[in-house]
Amino acid sequence: MKRTEEALGVLLHRMPDDLPNAISYSVILKSFCDSGRSQLALDLLQMMAKKGADHSPDVVAYNMVIDGFFKEGEVSKACDLFHEMIQQGVVPTVVTYNSVIDALCKARAMDKAEVVLRSMVHNGVHPNTVTYNSLIQGLWDS
Template identity: 80%
Template sequence: MPRVRPGSSSGTVSSHANQLLNKLKDHVGSGTLQPERAHQLFDKLLRQAVPISACALNGLFAALARALPSAACTDGPALAIALFNRMAREGRWVIAPNMYTYTILIDCSCRSRRPDLGPAFFGRLLKTGITADVCTFSSLFKCLCDMKRIDEAVGVLLHRMPGDMPDVISYSTILKGFCNEGRSQLALDLLQMMVKKGAGQSPDVVSYNMVINGFFKEVK
C-alpha cells in the first residue's frame, strides 16, 4: 500500500504535479498516450516532493478507464491498473487511495477483461477500513458475474451490503449474470425479491425486459 507522508493533505498538490497530470490526461483524451510514455511521466509524478492528491489520481485513472483503444494504447483500463500497481509496489509518497480509486480500479478490471483482479482490489479496500458504496459493490458484481461466480455475488448482495444500499443497478447486474448463464428462473426469483423490498430497490422496465429476454433465449 502506498505510504502517506505524515501531515499531508489531500488538497496539497504542487503546480508541477498538476501539469504532469494534465499532460497525461491530455494524451489520454487525444489517444496519443503510449504506455511507455505514461510510465515515464508517472515516475516524474511520483518523485514530486509534494504528495499527489487522491482526487487528481482518480481523474487520471477515470480517464484511462473510459479511453477508447487507439494505435498508441490499446487498453487504457489495463494501463491504469499497471500504474497503480507500480505506485503501490514502489511505495512512493502519495496520498492513500480512497473509495473512488478502488471503485475505478475494479471497473478497470472488468473493462480490461481481467475480472479476477476486481475482488482483489475490493479486498484491499476492505483492509484499509474504507467503506464501499453502491457503485463499488456494483462494479464488484460485474466482475464476479464475468467470472461465473454469480452465487457469490448474490451472497454479497444479500448479506454483506447494508440493507438500504442496494439499488436497481446492483440487482440488474446480477439479473443479467443469471440470464447470461441460462438461469432465468433464479433471475425471476431475485426480481420478485426486488418487488417485495420496494422503494429504491424496485425493478424498472430494463430489469423486467432483461428477465423476459432471458426466458425467451432459453426456450429457443
C-alpha cells in the same frame, strides 16, 4: 494508458493512507474489470473492505466487479459477490439487481432470476424497463 498495476502501486504505496478513497479505488477496479481481470478487482475490493472507513467499497464498486465477472462468464463468482455485498451491509440498487437478473436470464437460470426479482421487490427496489426486458428475453430464449 492501460497502466493499471502502476496506478495501483501508487495508490497503495506512494499515497498517504488517508488520501485515497472509494472513488480512487473505483478507477482501478473499473480498469481491471474492463481488461478481463475481475479476479484482481475482487482482491482489491476485499482489501478495501478490510481497510474500512473511507476505503470501504460502495455499491458502485461492487456493481463494477459483479458486472466484470458476468462479462467474463463467471456467473457463480458474480452471484457469490452479490451475496457477500449484501452481507457486508451494502444495499443493492436497481442497477445491481438488473445486472444479476440479466446474467441469470442469459444463463437460462430463470428460477434463480425469479428469486432475485422477488428479493428486489421485497427490499423495496422497483423493477424498471431493463428488468422486464431481461426477464422477457430470458423467457423468450428458454
